[in-house]
Amino acid sequence: MPLVATPNVLAIVLAGGEGKRLMPLTADRAKPAVPFGGTYRLIDFALSNLVNAAYRKIVVLTQYKSHSLDRHISQNWRMSNLFGSYIASVPAQQRVGQRWYLGSADAIYQSLNLIHDERPDIVVVVGADHVYRMDFSQMVDAHIASGSPCTVAAIRQPISLADQFGVIQTEQGSSRIAEFLEKPKNPQGLDDSPHEVLASMGNYVFDADALVDAVTRDAEREDSKHDMGGDIVPDFVGRGLASVYDFKDNEVPGATDRDRAYWRDVGTLDAYFEAQMDLISVLPVFNLYNYEWPIVAAQDFYPPAKFVHGWQGTYGHAVNSIISQGTVVSGALVEKSIVSPNVRLDSWAHVSESVLMDGVSVGRHAVVQRAIVDKFVTIPDDTRIGVDAEEDRARGFHVTPSGITVVGKGQTIS
Ligand code: ADQ
Known part of the structure; x- marks a missing residue:
């Protein structure tokens, strides 16, 4: 040739x-x-x-x-x-x-x-x-x-x-x-x-x-x-x-x-x-911010992410996390997590070491830890996810060998 x-x-x-x-x-x-x-x-x-x-x-x-x-x-x-x-x-x-x-x-x-x-x-x-x-x-x-x-x-x-x-x-x-x-x-x-x-x-x-x-x-x-x-x-x-x-x-x-x-x-x-989890560490191995060889992300037209006081003056904040556009953190705490666009987090909710996909909403006092939550899942007030593996399995969630709870798209949580 x-x-x-x-x-x-x-x-x-x-x-x-x-x-x-x-x-x-x-x-x-x-x-x-x-x-x-x-x-x-x-x-x-x-x-x-x-x-x-x-x-x-x-x-x-x-x-x-x-x-x-x-x-x-x-x-x-x-x-x-x-x-x-x-x-x-x-x-x-x-x-x-x-x-x-x-x-x-x-x-x-x-x-x-x-x-x-x-x-x-x-x-x-x-x-x-x-x-x-x-x-x-x-x-x-x-x-x-x-x-x-x-x-x-x-x-x-x-x-x-x-x-x-x-x-x-x-x-x-x-x-x-x-x-x-x-x-x-x-x-x-x-x-x-x-x-x-x-x-x-x-x-x-x-x-x-x-x-x-x-x-x-x-x-x-x-x-x-x-x-x-x-x-x-x-x-x-x-x-x-x-x-x-x-x-x-x-x-x-x-x-x-x-x-x-x-x-x-x-x-x-x-x-x-x-x-x-590597992406949200303080010094990630993989650098998303290398604009000399950009990785092209979804081009959605959401408003910017917003952090506000929630009920009774609760503080909406996030640390060591990626928070995407369109998300509102209202009186909730987000730690070591990846939050996709258009997510809602309500007062006293605590999300840590988790991946929340587009459109997830997390209710008041909910606790989400070491979990992957697929798109548009609604997590009701006071729910615990990733806290007790047996409880998670009993609710039909998948729990991985290293103990990560995965809630699939459209799964309902009671
Ligand atoms: P696997 O990833 O296990 O191993 P495969 O499931 O064939 O191989 O997937 C390879 C790619 O092909 C993926 O991107 C997948 O989406 C795509 N693919 C699979 N079936 C397809 C189909 N029918 N039509 C179109 N796309 C299809 C492969 C190699 C290994 C190598 C690993 C590296 O076979 O030799 O080491 O990738 O991860």
């Missing part, structure tokens, strides 16, 4: 995952649409990274409960198609038969018309459910320099998490991938660090023709799950055609020593919760 100095790059964002481990937050929405950090959705990290890297031809492949994701993309990521720029959400269309996407590789296979139409040199394929900053153009440069048709972005992770990732072994002294095991049970640690593995980040760069060939062959295979990590990458590796791109070589402008090479898979409720 002739590679030109500035290759024509098409970006494909895989956004069709169910995110079962984030239930109940994914009961009603796709995982990439799960709200994060007050005013973001998980997909905003991948899209911001692509746009900041000056990639402007982006298709988002959606499938599972995609309504709120589609709406989010059309409202917040509309791009003028000047000079051929676009961010388009593409739902599963059953182009190759009466079935929805099987796995992520099938999603690409069923959308090959997009590649045929765009005729890119390079296709960047990224997941939509991680929190990080990454300049994909540096990975594309490394891909071209390596001469491999397939490049996999990788980061070191604790060996205890290996069964959640594709684990990579490279040839000695080379970036060529010798072995790729998808979610292995007993992987080998790294030579220089036995307690770590080199994990795939689920981000790939392909020569376009090689990707088309691989997903087309894969579609014929009956023993395939049609999965990028489980089938397509191992196919390239088996043919000796895959290289690794080490995420620690990626430098985004404005990064601090603390957040350089920060990457979080927020695929479990506990990881999702912890990543948000």
